[in-house]
Each structure stands twice: as structure tokens, then as C-alpha cells.
Amino acid sequence: MTNAHHEIERVWVLREVPVIPAGAEVWEIEQGYLPQPSVRDDLQRARYPEGRLRRVTLALGEQRFFHTRKTGSGLVRVEHEREIDCKEFDELWPGTVGKRITKTRHRVHEAGLVWEVDVFRDVRVDERALVMVEVELEREDQAATLPSWIAPLVVKEVTTAAHYRNSALAH
Numbered sequence: 001m002t003n004a005h006h007e008i009e010r011v012w013v014l015r016e017v018p019v020i021p022a023g024a025e026v027w028e029i030e031q032g033y034l035p036q037p038s039v040r041d042d043l044q045r046a047r048y049p050e051g052r053l054r055r056v057t058l059a060l061g062e063q064r065f066f067h068t069r070k071t072g073s074g075l076v077r078v079e080h081e082r083e084i085d086c087k088e089f090d091e092l093w094p095g096t097v098g099k100r101i102t103k104t105r106h107r108v109h110e111a112g113l114v115w116e117v118d119v120f121r122d123v124r125v126d127e128r129a130l131v132m133v134e135v136e137l138e139r140e141d142q143a144a145t146l147p148s149w150i151a152p153l154v155v156k157e158v159t160t161a162a163h164y165r166n167s168a169l170a171h
Contacts, residue, residue: 007070007136009043010144011164014131014153017119021149025107028057029118032096033167051080052167053092054071062068065089074160099170110147113137117150130166 031054051069058064065088068081106117116134123130131153135144146154158164 006081007077007138008075009077009136010075010135010159011132011134012146012150012157013125013155013164014117014133014150015155016128016153018133018153020106020117021108021110023108026059027105027107028056028075028102029098029105030102031036033170033171034092034095035099037084044106053089053096055089066083067092073162096147098163099167101166101170102120108147108169111145113144113156115147115150120169122171132158 017048031052033052034050034137051067054066056064056066063086065084065086067088068079070080071078078097101123101152102121103118104121106119108115108117113135117133118132120130120132133146133150137144
């Protein structure tokens with residue numbers, strides 16, 4: 001079953017990994033992007049029109065698998081996501097060769113929001129791992145005051161910068 005919703009998300013680049021508050025969830029994420037429809041095989045075309053495959057490994061080793069399509073650009077996009085099983089993931093994963101990223105995500109619940117700090121293992125900026133933080137909002141005009149453990153590390157906001165989308169960073 002596909003879960004579709006409007007995703008309202010702001011994103012910033014950080015100059016380094018912040019000191020993560022105690023109690024944060026830690027996810028290890030591998031994700032890859034399926035090729036455009038003109039080059040996909042029949043299996044992908046029938047079941048997965050486009051988008052991202054993601055394997056999330058949780059703290060105790062549990063793994064979950066997802067297929068996600070996002071449309072639109074900027075602050076508000078439409079996200080269609082469905083959980084898939086390991087077998088489906090393994091069938092489709094080879095189709096993402098050349099368009100993959102890996103990252104560690106720290107999820108921190110603070111002031112009614114979930115702040116997600118991503119440390120990319122295979123994307124570098126000035127010889128350091130790229131670090132970004134994102135937060136999902138309920139409304140476009142909702143305030144997103146950066147927590148004190150993040151604010152001093154912000155280099156710039158990249159919410160509308162397409163070249164900072166994970167799909168553009170994947171290689």
C-alpha cells in the first residue's frame with residue numbers, strides 16, 4: 001500500500017557534525033535511485049515507476065525497506081512511499097548502480113519537531129563528510145527555529161537547491 005502525503009521540509013548544510021543530544025535514534029541508511037522509465041526493465045516499470053529504494057538499519061539491527069517517489073521541488077513536494085520486503089528490495093537494488101548514497105541519520109525529537117542530522121559517508125565537501133539537517137513541518141508557514149545545538153553550525157539553507165537533493169548527490 002502506498003502512503004502519499006505532502007512533504008514540507010526545510011534543509012540546511014552544517015559545517016560539522018553537531019553534538020547529538022542523548023536519546024537520539026540512529027539509523028544507518030543505504031539508498032539508491034532507479035533509472036528513468038526509458039531504460040528500466042518490465043519488472044520495474046510494472047511495480048516501481050521511478051524513485052528511491054532505501055534500506056534502513058535500526059539500532060538493534062532490524063532492517064526495513066522502502067520504495068519512495070517524490071514529485072515537485074522546493075519546500076513542498078508530494079511523497080508516495082510504500083514499505084517493501086527484503087526480497088523486492090534485493091531484486092531491484094542492482095538497478096540503482098551508479099546512483100547510491102549511504103548515510104547515518106540521527107533523529108532528535110525537540111520542541112514538537114523531529115530534527116534529522118544526516119552524515120553522508122560517501123559525499124564529501126572540503127575533504128569532510130557532508131552533514132545536513134532537515135526538519136519536516138506541518139504547514140508552509142510554520143516556524144522552524146534551529147535548536148541551539150545546531151544553529152551555530154549552519155553554513156546555509158538549501159531547501160530549494162536541487163543540487164543538494166539526495167538524488168543529485170548519489171553516485
